[in-house]
Amino acid sequence: xxxxxxxxxxxxxxxxxxxxxxxxxxxxxxxxxxxxxxxxxxxxxxxxxxxxxxxxxxxxxxxxxxxxxxxxxxxxxxxxxxxxxxxxxxxxxxxxxxxxxxxxxxxxxxxxxxxxxxxxxxxxxxxxxxxxxxxxxxxxxxxxxxxxxxxxxxxxxxxxxxxxxxxxxxxxxxxxxxxxxxxxxxxxxxxxxxxxxxxxxxxxxxxxxxxxxxxxxxxxxxxxxxxxxxxxxxxxxxxxxxxxxxxxxxxxxxxxxxxxxxxxxxxxxxxxxxxxxxxxxxxxxxxxxxxxxxxxxxxxxxxxxxxxxxxxxxxxxxxxxxxxxxxxxxxxxxxxxxxxxxxxxxxxxxxxxxxxxxxxxxxxxxxxxxxxxxxxxxxxxxxxxxxxxxxxxxxxxxxxxxxxxxxxxxxxxxxxxxx
Numbered sequence: 323x324x325x326x327x328x329x330x331x332x333x334x335x336x337x338x339x340x341x342x343x344x345x346x347x348x349x350x351x352x353x354x355x356x357x358x359x360x361x362x363x364x365x366x367x368x369x370x371x372x373x374x375x376x377x378x379x380x381x382x383x384x385x386x387x388x389x390x391x392x393x394x395x396x397x398x399x400x401x402x403x404x405x406x407x408x409x410x411x412x413x414x415x416x417x418x419x420x421x422x423x424x425x426x427x428x429x430x431x432x433x434x435x436x437x438x439x440x441x442x443x444x445x446x447x448x449x450x451x452x453x454x455x456x457x458x459x460x461x462x463x464x465x466x467x468x469x470x471x472x473x474x475x476x477x478x479x480x481x482x483x484x485x486x487x488x489x490x491x492x493x494x495x496x497x498x499x500x501x502x503x504x505x506x507x508x509x510x511x512x513x514x515x516x517x518x519x520x521x522x523x524x525x526x527x528x529x530x531x532x533x534x535x536x537x538x539x540x541x542x543x544x545x546x547x548x549x550x551x552x553x554x555x556x557x558x559x560x561x562x563x564x565x566x567x568x569x570x571x572x573x574x575x576x577x578x579x580x581x582x583x584x585x586x587x588x589x590x591x592x593x594x595x596x597x598x599x600x601x602x603x604x605x606x607x608x609x610x611x612x613x614x615x616x617x618x619x620x621x622x623x624x625x626x627x628x629x630x631x632x633x634x635x636x637x638x639x640x641x642x643x644x645x646x647x648x649x650x651x652x653x654x655x656x657x658x659x660x661x662x663x664x665x666x667x668x669x670x671x672x673x674x675x676x677x678x679x680x681x682x683x684x685x686x687x688x689x690x691x692x693x694x695x696x697x698x699x700x701x702x703x704x705x706x707x708x709x710x711x712x713x714x715x716x717x718x719x720x721x722x723x724x725x726x727x728x729x730x731x732x733x734x735x736x737x738x739x740x741x
Contacts, residue, residue: 326351329366329376332358334566336387337375343389344377347396347403351377356569363570370639372570372658373557385557417490418466421497422507429508430529434460436726437524437531439512440539442469443712444702446493447719448537448726449500449507451739455727459505460531461497462512462524469493469541470703471712480713492712515676517695535726538677538685538693538700539719540669551634552661559640559658564588568595571658577602577643579631580662586612588660593622600656602629602645604663610708634659668704680706690736691722697729 326344328351330337344351356362356374366376369383377384379395396403422441436452438445441463452459466472471489478486497507515536516523524531552560561567568591575598578589585601586608592599599622606627608614617625632651633644642655668683678686678694685700687693693700701718703710728736 325378325380327354327378328352329354329356329362329374329378331356331374331566331569334374334563336563336566339387340375340377340389340392343392349401349403366570370558372559372640373561373567375566376557417494418509421494421501422463422466422509425508425510425526425528429460429506429531432458432460432532433521434458434531434533435730436460436535436537436723437462437522437533438537438539439463439524440469440541440702440704441466441493441497441507442471442539442541442702442715443493443496444704444715444719444722445537445539446496446500447716448539448701448723449505449719450496450503451720451723452726453500453503453505455723455739456504457723457727457730459500460533461500461505461507462510462526462531463507464509464511466493466497466507466509470710471715477712489712496716512672514672515698517676517698522695522697534730535697536699537691537719537722537726538670538673538698538704539702539715539722540704542668542703549631549633551636555634555636555640559636560634561658561660562662564591564660567658567660568592571596573597574657576600577645577654577656577659578662579604579629579659581605581608581612582662583609583612585660585662586617588662589617589623590620592660593620597622599623600654601625602631603627604630631659631661631663670704682706690725691718692725697726699725 326349328340330353332355354362373385375387377392380399382395384392384395393403435457436459438448438461441461445461449459449461472493477489477492480492510526512524513527514525521532521534522536572595574596576592576596577600578585579602581603589599589601601623629645629647631643632646635641635643642653643659644651644653670679670683670685677698680686684706685693685704687700687705691699691701699722701722702715707714724736724738
């Protein structure tokens, strides 16, 4: 059997995942912790690697937590292993199949009381309240196992849920509860929405669903596009986790791109190791979850507003970056770059011209989640919220469902469900 060597660091969550995978596959490995033995830093530096975890399967390194890549490499070495990711995906599909059904021709002839676009925490919570309130409810989700919550590995702070659960487990409970109350769940892609006087139409590839009210609970699109050279130097100068990799850059100069809490926290960590940290903000200031005064007071840290990362430079090794600021493009010869550009934007493009959106694509709503169009509501990641949390999205779902109930039944006020 090929020799397996894992380079790890203390406190690295992805290192823990790889060790758990290797153990579950019944594979023996040698662990080299760079935090405990600095000589292991030199081993990686000599190969131009500035990140952990790194798993050597034979002579080839797999940088980062990439279980599918490890599986492929093991197969090339004649070692068969079923990754934990495969098991998770199979379980996710099994859970989805228990709740989601196929679109039937008769559904296109129905008039629903409430159609919910999105089966995440906001949509599933709305389905619970709406179906329990005897609204004829349909939830449409194009990918029920791929949302932000469904991909969350651990949740320990959801009220009423003791211990730790995965996001998928929590969502499955919500969806099953809604289905027990009578909500229907189907998979499909939304191509558009048409506003009517008595009913609204939700256009799907094979037809249109008609509804008296609509709740938009779509999620956000994560960062997909990478800059030129980024992927090539991942783990070789490009990093995404200071907890894992800060020690590789002791006494060096690094760049941090991002304005969110994670970028700020990791910049703080980097400032304890690097001799200089350049923080590049995509806009004028940090996000609302960051204290700008605290960041300005950090030693060895320089903040650059209104800058974008254009390119990662290097031939055989990482050499620097190209940034674009108010004065144009410039090359910076830094030793590494940490990237926290989430790129999250609500997936509301199909609603442009239908309801009011703000400059970032969030749907504009009032305090009971009404949009600019009567009978259309929005919540969760589709609206601008102070924090992105499952419990906040679920609360939006409850409010939207009761608002829809008021609209459909033409009540003078919202009737709360107390029991």
